[in-house]
Amino acid sequence: MNKLTHELNPVELGERLKVARETENVTQDAGAKAAGIARTTLVAIEKGQRSARIEELQALSRCYGVSVNSLLRHEAVHVDLVPRFRSLPQTGDAGIDQAARTLNDLVRAEVELENILGVQRAHNYPVERTILPGDVRTQAEHDAQNLRHWLGLGEGPVQDLFALMELQLGVRIYSRKLDPKVSGLFAYDDAVGACILINSSHRKDRRNQTGGHELGHFTATRRLPEVYQDEKYENSREERYANAFGRAFLTPARAVMEKFKELTTGASHLTRRHIILLAHYFSVSRQAMVMRLEELDLTKKGTWDWFKDNGGIRDEQVRQVLGPAAYDSSVVDNPLSSRLFLLAIEAWKKDLISEGQMSEMLKLGRAQVRELLDEAAAEEDEADDLFKLPH
Amino acid sequence: MTFSSCLTEEDSALVLDSSVVINLLATGRASSIMQALSMPIVVTDNVVREIEQGAVRERPEVDLLREMIGDQTLRVAEVDGPALQIFFDLVSGSASESLGDGEAATLAFAYSNGCSAAIDEKKATKLSVDRFISLRLVTTIDILAHDAVQSTLGRTALAEAAFRALRLARMQVREHQFDWVHDLIGAENVAASTSLRRLANRRKGLVRGHSGIRVLLNPTE
Numbered sequence: 001m002n003k004l005t006h007e008l009n010p011v012e013l014g015e016r017l018k019v020a021r022e023t024e025n026v027t028q029d030a031g032a033k034a035a036g037i038a039r040t041t042l043v044a045i046e047k048g049q050r051s052a053r054i055e056e057l058q059a060l061s062r063c064y065g066v067s068v069n070s071l072l073r074h075e076a077v078h079v080d081l082v083p084r085f086r087s088l089p090q091t092g093d094a095g096i097d098q099a100a101r102t103l104n105d106l107v108r109a110e111v112e113l114e115n116i117l118g119v120q121r122a123h124n125y126p127v128e129r130t131i132l133p134g135d136v137r138t139q140a141e142h143d144a145q146n147l148r149h150w151l152g153l154g155e156g157p158v159q160d161l162f163a164l165m166e167l168q169l170g171v172r173i174y175s176r177k178l179d180p181k182v183s184g185l186f187a188y189d190d191a192v193g194a195c196i197l198i199n200s201s202h203r204k205d206r207r208n209q210t211g212g213h214e215l216g217h218f219t220a221t222r223r224l225p226e227v228y229q230d231e232k233y234e235n236s237r238e239e240r241y242a243n244a245f246g247r248a249f250l251t252p253a254r255a256v257m258e259k260f261k262e263l264t265t266g267a268s269h270l271t272r273r274h275i276i277l278l279a280h281y282f283s284v285s286r287q288a289m290v291m292r293l294e295e296l297d298l299t300k301k302g303t304w305d306w307f308k309d310n311g312g313i314r315d316e317q318v319r320q321v322l323g324p325a326a327y328d329s330s331v332v333d334n335p336l337s338s339r340l341f342l343l344a345i346e347a348w349k350k351d352l353i354s355e356g357q358m359s360e361m362l363k364l365g366r367a368q369v370r371e372l373l374d375e376a377a378a379e380e381d382e383a384d385d386l387f388k389l390p391h
Numbered sequence: 392m393t394f395s396s397c398l399t400e401e402d403s404a405l406v407l408d409s410s411v412v413i414n415l416l417a418t419g420r421a422s423s424i425m426q427a428l429s430m431p432i433v434v435t436d437n438v439v440r441e442i443e444q445g446a447v448r449e450r451p452e453v454d455l456l457r458e459m460i461g462d463q464t465l466r467v468a469e470v471d472g473p474a475l476q477i478f479f480d481l482v483s484g485s486a487s488e489s490l491g492d493g494e495a496a497t498l499a500f501a502y503s504n505g506c507s508a509a510i511d512e513k514k515a516t517k518l519s520v521d522r523f524i525s526l527r528l529v530t531t532i533d534i535l536a537h538d539a540v541q542s543t544l545g546r547t548a549l550a551e552a553a554f555r556a557l558r559l560a561r562m563q564v565r566e567h568q569f570d571w572v573h574d575l576i577g578a579e580n581v582a583a584s585t586s587l588r589r590l591a592n593r594r595k596g597l598v599r600g601h602s603g604i605r606v607l608l609n610p611t612e
Contacts, residue, residue, distance in 0.1 A: 008483065054475055054476065054479050055475070057479075058475070061492075062440075065444075067482070067491060067492040068478075068479070068482045068492055069482035069489055069490065069491055069492050069495065072479075072482055072483045072484075072489070073482075073483075073484075073485070073486050073489055074484060074485045074486070075485060075486050076486075112486070116485075116486045116487070347486070351487065351513070351514045351517065352486055352487045353486055353487075353514070354490050354491055354494055354512050354513075354514040354515055355410055355491075355512045355513075355514075356408075356409060356410070356441065356490065356491025356492070356493050356494045356512065356515070357486065357489075357490070357491045359441070359445050359491070360441075360444075360445075360491055360492075363445075364445065365445040366409060366410065366413045366442075366445055366560065367413065367417075367559065367560050367561060370560070370561035370563075370586075371561060374561055374585045374586050374589075375585075377586075377589060378585065378589055
């Protein structure tokens with residue numbers, strides 16, 4: 001009684017159930033118990049050897065915290081990034097596990113929306129580097145410089161690192177509020193490509209630093225998932241490479257030297273004003289800027305410690321130097337994952353997904369979903385026939 | 392054109408979808424509104440779960456929902472029996488022909504139990520009209536415009552409740568409901584509400600003969 005009538009292949013459904021269970025970190029025993037079946041029956045369901053009954057599927061979906069619709073929708077894809085993060089040394093941290101799930105959910109939503117709309121994610125990845133024996137900092141400087149050239153960036157500051165990674169490289173980038181200690185996550189999967197999640201509650205300069213770091217992982221250690229906690233000291237070669245890569249990419253040596261010379265000409269001392277202007281120009285934190293100056297021998301080692309011991313460089317001082325408008329824009333900027341939102345809005349407009357499906361896919365409350373749809377509709381109302389796209 | 396609520400004596404019990412619950416919770420008068428209706432009001436457990444899961448920024452609303460379940464203003468129902476099969480048919484298939492769990496559970500439960508469904512979601516409404524001809528559908532505005540709700544709350548409180556739902560939950564208003572809402576909350580509040588302002592502009596455009604006006608879905612008319 002109550003066999004499923006939908007057409008989803010039992011093997012596919014079994015695989016989806018297994019991924020959902022592993023993502024939620026539920027054992028086969030616990031899953032089977034929740035569904036009122038023997039563990040061997042759940043094993044058979046996951047292998048596609050036995051069809052799941054309606055009641056079983058409903059109980060399992062509740063136990064795994066997913067909707068029945070997301071298990072049965074034809075276009076749904078089941079990305080299994082979460083178990084890979086669990087293999088990292090930080091295993092067991094609730095904040096990191098939650099962040100990994102968020103990344104997994106957002107990637108899954110974007111890929112499914114691509115399937116629904118029949119579009120493909122184009123990407124343009126540079127060749128993967130390997131970290132060779134020897135000084136990782138030198139390698140990172142070299143690789144960052146090469147990537148800059150490959151992207152045609154020259155020596156100037158990067159205007160918008162995340163737009164560059166999303167639009168020029170085709171990396172999937174998302175931004176959500178995460179546990180404060182998590183700066184960002186990086187994962188790579190052959191089917192979905194490179195994915196990065198950034199903590200949106202961090203300041204813009206800190207997010208940039210995270211982005212630069214993750215770009216380093218993307219360049220040299222693409223196959224390893226990574227959780228970046230910028231306040232935690234990590235001494236592995238991979239982490240030192242990624243940190244050095246981020247610094248070199250965001251603050252290229254030659255450009256820093258030139259700008260430094262330009263700003264300090266005629267000055268007798270390095271002042272807070274110099275640091276504030278340089279950090280603003282390169283969109284990095286004051287600390288990252290001073291450390292880079294130290295690294296490039298443009299100031300003495302220990303300069304940042306001196307500033308720290310003497311009152312630091314405060315936000316109020318930055319506001320005075322940059323002016324309120326420039327200061328505010330340096331702290332806040334637009335939310336990321338614009339492509340994911342665009343796809344979801346398009347699918348909703350075409351009645352391909354409902355508000356409930358959109359809310360579940362984007363992991364947003366109803367009011368936030370409606371806010372997105374309202375904004376999109378308002379923009380559409382403004383658009384004249386002149387702006388109609390030719391496809 | 393005079394708008395009157397689609398919610399009548401023919402509706403013996405009402406099953407609320409998340410798209411409506413969110414609006415009612417935002418009114419700040421959800422309990423009074425539901426009690427005024429004097430009919431059994433049901434939410435499926437799928438809808439309760441959806442609201443709880445999407446509640447990062449809507450925490451007070453979840454507490455209110457739990458309170459109303461606790462004092463039996465609302466009854467939570469589990470979808471089972473014949474409704475469960477309908478639910479599975481509605482959540483299966485391609486994305487374009489399936490619904491989220493809450494929407495599917497609302498329609499399946501209402502249809503199987505001879506209730507009316509309160510749903511604002513456009514795709515679910517369309518799908519319901521295609522598949523369940525006999526199922527009566529109403530919207531949040533139909534609930535607010537019900538005679539008993541109007542007389543219980545009084546005009547000022549009702550206007551405030553409607554404006555809160557528009558502002559906080561971005562409640563959707565259909566074209567044929569616009570004048571009623573406009574009269575209730577006033578031109579100033581219409582202008583302050585993003586979705587209504589758009590509808591108002593579109594209507595002005597329609598009067599001027601502007602091209603490109605889309606007719607909003609209105610299956611209950």
